[in-house]
Amino acid sequence: MTKTTASQSKTDVSTSVIRQHAEQEYAEELAAIREEDVYPKPENWLTSPKMTLLYLLGGKTPKGKEISPKYVGDPKLMEMAIATLATDRALLLYGLPGTAKSWVSEHLAAAVSGDSTLLIQGTAGTDESALRYSWNYAQLIANGPTPEALVESPTMRGMRDGKVVRVEELTRVGSDVQDALITILSEKTLPIPELSSEVQAQKxxxxxxxxxxxxxxxxxxxxxxxxxxNTVVLPPPATLEDEVTIVQRRVEQLGRALQYPVEKPAVEELRRVVTIFRELRNGVTLDGKTKIKQPSGTLSTAEAISVVNNGLACAGYFGSGKLTATDLATSLVGAIVKDPGADVVAWREYRQTIMKNREDWKDLFKACKEIDE
Amino acid sequence: MTVSIFGIRHHGSGCSRALVSALEDYNPDLLLVEGPPEGTDAIKYAASPEMRPPVALIVYPEADPKRAAIYPFAAFSPEWVALRYAIAREIPVEFMDLPVANRYGLEDAVEAQRAADELKSAGQESEQEELQDGELVGDSVDASYESEDDEGDDLITSIREDPLGTLARVAGETDPERWEERVIEQASTPGAIFPAFLDAMTELRCALLDAAKNEAKEEEETNDESSAKTEESALGIDLAALTRLARSVARASGGNVGDLEPLREAAMRRAIRAAMKTGAQRIAVVCGAWHAPALDLEADNPKRSALIPKKSRDDALLAKLPKVKTAATWIPWTHSRLDRRTGYGAGVESPAWLAEIWRVSEEAERLDALCNNRAPKQDCARSYAAATTTFLARAARFLRDDKMQAAAANVVDAARFSETLAALRMRSTPNLDDLRDAAVAVLCGGERLLYGSIRERLEIGTELGAIPSDAPATPLAKNIEAERKRLRLKREELPKNLDIDLRQETGREKSRFLRRMAFIDAPWATPRQDERRALGAFRETWTIAWKPEFDVVIVDASKYGATLLEAASNMAVAELDKKQTLADVMELVERALPAELNDDALERVFRRLRNDAAVSSDVNDALEALPALARALRYGSTRGRADSRLAAIFDALFERVILRLKEVCVNLTDDVAETVVAQLAQLVDAIMTLEDSERLDLLLDAFEKVALDDETSKYVVGALTRSLYDRKRWSEQTLADKLAFFIGRATPPNEVASWLQGFLYGQGQTILWLDELWRVFDGWLANLDQDVFIEELPLLRRAFDSFSDAERRSLGQTVASLYAQKSESQGDVVASSWDDPNARALIPILDFILSGKPLDAAHKE
Known part of the structure; x- marks a missing residue:
């Protein structure tokens, strides 16, 4: 895995890669932070915990450089996450889908180790070799067990180089495979019985x-x-404003990367989408007065972001270049109605009782209604 | 001679630690502590080894113990630390403040004046002259006594109650306890904080006073500049910001510093002046930080002198104040009552945590050593780290108590994690926030809700104080103790059985006593069996177990009365207001009658019952309340206090039920029908216990009418039929006839099944032998279509639920014998066709075969 420098990555954006790694996209910010970093760092960390906090929560460096916030929410959670890593305890980010767990994991790894690519994607089919090591069978048969025949897993590489390893969706991995992590975490060694050796983790x-x-x-x-x-539960955004900020920021970033030929969406549009998501998610209107049937989907912030993105794409390629309600409607309905039975009922009820009666929502209401017919 | 003021934060453990060091350095020979002067005599009890905080000093007017003023002390309260220091060093120590006697005297006078004012405005002048003294009161007590709920007033009050908290807020720290910890940590010597507090408080109060005097806003700019030059105080507080805050608050509140404060500070100054005359050389004054500037009599600081009036003015204020006779004593207190959330103005956020940091501090050890006349231990275990580990270990223990997993290794990890968190947040040692986060992340798997379930035990604690047995008790406690001794009930914590015979006087008194205790929320004994059935009987069985909390509950109840009877009666009346339905009120009546509350309370209870019964026209309510009423009436007759008021209400409700029984019994689903049937059964039982045959007849009449009514739900019909049979209103034949009629009318099978369910409700073997009935039923069953039968099978099976296996078997045999009887009558026919002579001849042969009796010759052929 070659690392592109900051300048190189800029030119690459338009030609090859859809989404850069965090350490590439925010290389400038990271460089600025590391330059001014005077705080004590644990061994092999590229950024001190205090500056990592600044990187995650956003703000200004002592010299005044603006750092964009990566996580919008309770700063305490970020403090806990970083302190966990500093204490040599493993970190488990837990929560509903779409609450920025993978996002935070990526940025943490980028800030601490400068490398967020040591990634193991957990699925039901993940086996031990992904977590420990596997073999190059040709070599193995030809020359017997030798270090050359060993194929390292990201975990092993992380241990050797003293870097942060990311495991996504740990709970999707089978229990017997999960338990392979127990020895790695408690003794910080990976025994290789076939070679009668082991890999000990670097700091x-x-x-x-x-x-x-x-x-x-x-x-x-x-x-x-x-x-x-150490478990840190990332909650869904606490307030409407927080969620709107998150959606706005991510949509901007993604829009830049994907280069939609479209104007920036108005905050009001975003607010409407986020309001719909929040009300349906919580089962009650924002003012707390009317109860609403909840659809079966999670309606997370991530989905809100993708709804807006879809809308932007529609607007850019099929529409007038400005985000309108019609562009949003299809993806909105698609995100909400996941189960064709109960969800349809819940959505219709919401539309007819809540959306219809809101003054400035007439266009959205009409667009959504048209999809049904 | 020096006078040193130590302005502290009430219940601030940081201040306590600093105070110990400061007192050790200053070595006073006389100590004055903020508190009610009436309590000075009681200070000696604090020396007793039986005294264990949290405790409180209670001062109450002898004539009216309900009005009590309470002054709590925790182990970590600076005032308590000061008391212990003085006792250990055997130096004279006194409380200083406005005596509670005067405070209540003033309250009474103001109240009287207000009443007089009202009368005056109604045109009467005679009362006016008597209240000349009241004018002096009016002077010293600001009009703000009748303060409007001004936002400014609230702000002022919050500043005065927690001035150091205000400093914290100005410093940008939301939590005053954390700020206090930090400040004390960073101070060069612990004792240095007190002069710093004094300066900060002076600034604050002067600013408030100035702002009150000049409303003009122009002065702000010039003042701002000058104060901008003034130093950040030794505490790192932005004094300019403090002044600005003070100004804005003062403007909002109109400068009302309010009510008793001038008097209190005058009283404190008087105490200090008196102390200065005794010849003591080093006087230490421990008071709330807010008052510190006003007590610094020797101040050469011009700002401060402005806050201190002349002696003559003080004397004038304090002269001729009205007073009431008061008494003071110690009472046990709890950590939970120190919680800010309970509304206690000087409350703290987490008493258990503060107690823990105090306990492991060096200063606590030094004070302990001083009190016990030994050398202080140089324990390495006594350190802040011990407090954090103890906190987390307790968290793990509470989780395990709740059957959640919490490994010991996790406690270690959590401790390390909390330290890292603290470091990340620029603190040298973890504080409560860090510990909380660590506990949540490591011990609770990230779930804040799980932490919430142990939070109260962990952060507030269930600590209960103890007072020495020779300390004077509150009037209510005295009364209860006297009764207890007389009735020979021991205060034992292990549960025991207690049997009471109501036929004897002592038995009745015991029962009364225990029930009254239950009313004041101290359920010393609980009834062992279903209390209701025993109500009419003469024997009561209780389980009795004393709990230490009862001492505190008794203290709480003191405000309801000075004797157990009074307190229980008043609390019952208070409880009455919270009751909503007729049945609830009835439940209260059931408890109130055997407790023999005073007439006033009973009168109110009955009045409420009567009103509710009259107002509510709901038959369901009446039905619900009737059994309890009947029981109460029955109880009245056993204990010799039948009550005509109750009888009248009973009559009214009974009438209602009789007339409108049908309403309750129509259109019911089976579940609701079951409830109604249960209530009706209770009602019948109740009337039986009253041995009122007339009422029973009326009730059965009503039952009959409803049972014969087409619209009644079949479940209920079945149940009523059963009742009528049980009470001998209907014979077995009538039963069978009714059932046959019912079935014969092509009633849908599920209704028959419902009927049967109702009929079989409740136990009773007698119906097993209702041959005719079963014959009819059996006939109906046999004639059902197969699929209809299968459909109804579940319902029918459920109907027989209440019967045991043995009973079901015998029912089966009954039915089988029904057929056997039939065949027996046929059997007679068969038997009569036998040939008698031939049969008789057989008998000897059978005898021989069966028993070996020898045959005589005639039969041998």
């Missing part, structure tokens, strides 16, 4: 795992494994 190694608690078919962590993690 700076740590694991950030993410898990969501909503899906079916989830393998809960065994208590032995759970004990070795």
């Amino acid at each position: 700076g190694f740590n694991i950030i795992a993410t898990a969501n608690n909503r899906d079916r078919g989830v393998n809960e962590l065994s208590s032995a494994l759970a004990r070795r993690f």
Whole structure:
């Protein structure tokens, strides 16, 4: 994995890569932070914990450079996450889908180790070799067990180089495979019995795992494994304003990357979408007076972001170049109605009882209604 | 001679630690502590080893113990620390403040004046002259006594109650306790904080006073510049910001510094002046930080002198103040009552945590050593780290108590995590925030809700104080103790059985006593069996177990009365207001009668009952309340106090139920029908216990009418039929006839099943032998279509639920024998066709075969 420098990555944007790694996209910010970093750093960390906090929460460096916020929410949670890594405990980011767990994990890894690519994607089919090591079978058969025949997993690489390893969707991984992490986390060694050797983790190694608690078919962590993690629960955005800010910021970033030929969306449009999502998610209108049926989907912030993005794409390529209600309507309905039975009812009820009666929502209401017919 | 003022934050453990060091350095020979002067005599009890905080000093007017003033002390309260220091060093110590006697005297006078004013405005002048003294009162007590709820007033009050909290807020720290910790940590010597507090308070109060005097806003700019030059005080507080805050607050509130404060500070100054005359060389004054500037009599600081009036003015203020006779004593207190959230103005956020940091501090150890006349231990375990580990270990223990997992290794990890968090947040040691976050992340798996479930135990604590047994008790406590001794009930914590015979006087008194205790929320004994059935009987069985909390509950109840009877009666009346439905009120009546509350309370209770019964026209309510009423009437007759008022209400409700019984019994689903049937059964039981055959007849009449009514739900019909049979109103034949009629009218099978369910409600073997009935029923069953039968099977099976296996078997046999009887009558026919002579001849042979009796010759062929 070659690292592109900041300037190179800028030119690459328009030609090749859809989404850059955090350490590439924010290379400027990271460089500025590391330059001014006078605080004590744990060994093998590229940024001190205090400056990592600044990087995540946004603000100004002592010399005045603006750092954009990566996480909009309770700063305490970020403090806990960073302190966990500094204490050599593994970090488990837990929460509903779409609450920025993977996002935070990526940026943490970028800030601390400068490398967010040591990533293991957990699925039901993930086996031990992804977490520990596997073999180059040709070599193995030809020359027997040798270090050359070993194929390293990201975990092993992270341990050797003292970097942060990310495991996504840990709870989707089968329990027996999950438990392979127990020894790695408690003794910080990876034994390789076939070679009668082991890999001992260098300082700076740590694991950030993410898990969501909503899906079916989830393998809960065994208590032995759970004990070795510090759990930080990332909640959905607390207030409407927070969520609107998040959506706005992400939409801007994605829009820049994907280069839609479209104007920036008005905050009012975003606010409407976010309001709909929040009301349906919580089952009650924002003023708390009317109860609403909740659809079965999660209606997370991430989905709100993608709804707006879809709308922008529609507007740019099929529309007038300005985001309108019609552009939003299809993806909005698509995000809300996931189960064709109960969700349709809930959505219709919401539309007819709430959306219809809101003064400045007439265009959105009409557009949504038209989709049905 | 020096006078040193130590302005503290009430219940601030940081201040306590600093105070110990400061007192050790200053070495006073006389100590004055802010508190009610009436309590000075009681200070000696604090030396007793039985005294264990949290405790409180209670001062109450002897004539009216309900009005009590309470002054709490925790182990970590600076005032308590000061008292202990003085006792250990055997130096004279006194409380200083406006005596509670005067405070209440003033309240009474103001009240009287207000009443007089009202009369005056109604045109009467005679009362006026008597209140000349009241004018002096009017002078010293500001009109703000009748203060409007001004936002400014609230701000002022909050500043005065927690002035150091204000400093914290100005410094940008939302939590005053954390700020206090930080400030004390950073001070060069602990004792240095007190002069710094004094300066800050002076600034604050002067600013408030100035702002009150000049409303003009122009002065702001010039003042701002000059104060901008003034130093940040030693505490790192932005004094300019403080002044600005003070000004804005003062403008909002109109400068009302309000009510008793001038008097209180005058009283404190008087105490200090008196102390200065005793010849003591180093006087230490421990008071709330707010008052510190006003007590610095030797101040050469011009700002401060402005706050201190001349002695003559003080004397004038304090002369001829009205007073009432008061008494003072100690009472046990709890940590939960120190919680700010309970509304206690000087409350703190987490008493258990503060107690913990105090306990492990060096200063606490030094004070302990001083009090116990030994050398202080140089324990390495006594350190701040010990407090954090203890906190987390307790969290783990509470989680385990709740059956959640919390490994010991996690406690270690949590402790390390909290330290890292603290470092990240630029603190040298973890504070409560860090510990909370660590507990949530490591021990609770990220779930704040889980932490919430242990938060109260962990942060507030269930600590209960103790007072020495020779300390004088509150009147209510005295009364209860006297009764307890007389009735020979021991204060034991282990539960025991207690049997009471109501036929004896002592038994009745015990029962009364225990029930009254239950009314004041101290349920010393709980009834062992279903209390209701025992109500009419003469024996009561209780389980009795004393709980230490009762001491505190008794103190709470003191404001309801000075004797148990009074307190219980008043609390019952208070409880009455919260009751909503007729049945609830009735439940209160059931408890109030055996407790034999005073006439006033009973009168009110009955009045409420009567009103509710009259107002509510709901038959359901009446039905619900009737059994309890009947029981109460029955109880009245056993204990010799039948009550005509109750009888009248009973009659009224009974009438209502009789007339409108049908309303309750129509259109019911099976579940609701079950509830109604249960209530009716209770009602019948109740009337039986009253042995009122007339009423029973009336009730059964009503039952009959409803049972024969087409619209009644079949479940209820079945139940009523059963009742009528049980009470011998209907014979077995009538039963069978009714059932046959019912079935014969092509009633849908599910209704028959419902009927049967109702009929079989409740136990009773007698119906197993209702042959005719079962014959009819059996016939109906046999004639059902197969699929209809299968459909009704579940309902029918459920109907027999209440019968045991044995009973069901015997029912089966009954039915089988029904057929056997039929065949027996046929059998007679068969038997009569037997040949008698031949049969008789057989008998000897059978005898021989069966028993070996020898045959005589005639039969041998």
